[in-house]
Amino acid sequence: MAKTVPVRCPDCGLGHQFTAPAYPCPCGSTVSAPLVAGSPATRVVRRTWDDEWVTVSCSACGRQDQWPRPELGCQCGAILRVPVRPVTAGTTYDARRDAALYLLAIGFRNVVRAQAPPEAGIDLRGPGLVAQVDSGASPADPRAVECLWLNALHESAVSAFFSLAGYTDEARERADALGVPLFVLDPAGTPRPVNGPAADLDRSHA
Template sequence: MSAPLVMGAPPIRIVRRTWDEEWVTVSCTGCGRRDQWPQPELGCPCGALLRIPVRPATAGTRCDAVNAAALYLREIGFPEVLRSGERPETGVDLRGPGIVALVDLGARPADSRAVECLWLNALTESAVSAYFSLAGYVDEARERADTLGVPLFLLDPAGVPRPVNGPAAELDRSHA
């Protein structure tokens, strides 16, 4: 795991250490897990302690959101998931053996039509489906997903997929 450096930022000399200042929250680039890690520091031969500036990894771009969803799917048991050549209207299609997923990058909450389209795609592939959204879901989409058994996940600002409905929580538990 390596935290991304803040390019151009100088190291900060530490005068007084406190517990809160010794940890930084970042996402692991290997598995996507968001956790606290010790703040990187260097000791100078003169005795000064320097803190190296790092920034938390977030789902700040569309690419970050797609990568977070793909990492999550790999972590829960779909190691061969890749971005497919398909281009849905609002997002990115991820596929692998046994899984068809959509990462919805739209600014509006997903509707029931989008959920149904994903469900049909997964049905034709005899695969599990998973829907990841940055903007959430309208009530009808949640209801339809529950009826069809489509797992819905919300990608939080840090890029961490959060189960939104029962099928998503089940998928998360069954492959953990």
């Protein structure tokens, strides 16, 4: 459901309730820009192409697309730009922390960072568990998925892959074939299952 936030016009002081427009993702879900409640809107004075668009991540599949930046027309005539949270909110440390907290919450024990330097394809581990956390700006590729799967196979462990930027179509296909759970970290840092194995893992440990 799209988020509704209060917006006050900086010109006339009039208050509004603004709901982010929803757009169709190719996966069939709808996406909307993650609005920031409490941050002041800015008046649009001059338009540039780059300012007209914002990157939005689909919470269902992790795909990122460019959509029109949310704007609101006030009765006084001002056009207001509503603040949007960045799609990759968080550092590598934040992403690993959020993934670890999620794994602990669904029932895994003693989830810790892999020893530095991290083993190839493993950022977090626990008894019977290996996980990778990709905080890069590009979607994870099939090679990364296969690397995690091989590590899990070698250790007879459950695997889980977390990504800030989502996954390529090839990576998702490979993960489905290998049974690797894929999660995307949404702008708030909450992991969301994006394939069947991830949904099964979430349910089985809930």
